[in-house]
Amino acid sequence: MSPLLYVAQRGTAVILAVAVAVHLGTILYAVRGGLTAGEILGRTQGNLAFLVFYGVFVVAAAIHAPIGLRSILREWTSWRGRSLDGAMLGVAALLLVLGLRAALAVYVA
């Protein structure tokens, strides 16, 4: 992997470490007394901080995961070259679309 991909993967790893901790912490805190889907949506709806947080989370994951997946595929299969890089861009796009769509849906719902 190129040095810039390396920087991107390690940089997003730092964001992910914080985001995963906040994400899990919030879940544990929020469900202490039991929680319904309606109550969750009541809090996330129109909450811009929620949208920005998960937007950043999704973008970081969409950058981080395909870079790592590319390394694994190069080591465990004979897949190389532009088709692999193109497929990884596809994985990034898929994660981005699915993730942002989910975050937006909960924000708008």
Add this chain to the structure above:
Amino acid sequence: MNAPIPAAALTDPTVEPAPDAMLTVRIRRGDGFQAFTVARRSAQTILDVVTEIQREQDPTLAYRFACRVGMCGSCAMMVNGRPRWTCRTRVAAVAEEDGLTLEPLRNLPVVKDLAVDMEPFFEKWTAAHGAFEPGDAPPEDFAVVAPDSPERRAVDAGIECINCGVCYAACDVVAWNPDYLGPAALNRAWTLVNDVRDQGQAARLKAVSGDAGCQSCHTHMSCTEHCPKALAPTFAIAGLKRATARSALKRFGSRHFRRSA
């Protein structure tokens, strides 16, 4: 994919063998193994065993050594599945139930029996710009390098490499990705990156980057665990990752954020 390297057996190397103790030695020869039996001796090394077999039992056995004292780096083999320098490895420290299994070094093409072709190893040394680059106009005077400067210390940490290939055989990334330059070549490059006299740094940083370069290292630490000179290629490679990242960010920054005059 090669199997992971098994854990080392722990035997006390100071224990003297019984007078009539024998050692069963399985040696890989081509596709199969051949078994030999040799007497246990006090302070016996793996290289002693191989030499005894070759001189007393089978002169066709091929292996390689030169210095016998841990300097030349030519005697490395797989001993019970682990890469080791055989001239400085005592039988008593590594024999498992009075047995030894000897194989040629992993990750390199076999020439015959226990002798491997080291050419890919040295080609990668060259590909990683592992030679000092004085530049077109070397300075007239000696460079002054303070012995306790961080750069000189980083050089010292990695300079004692004897090119034995043990780390290269220990590295799973080399096994998975045959292009990977490997711990020894990258360790060497790191000593030169820290050589303030060297004039070829930009090209070297480029040469150690990419899918064959330092970014492919997963920090498994096998190289550092096995290096008989107790060097730490893993940390040298981490240094290269930082240096290449810094230089790539600088180039990226000047390309995209600074207006060229």
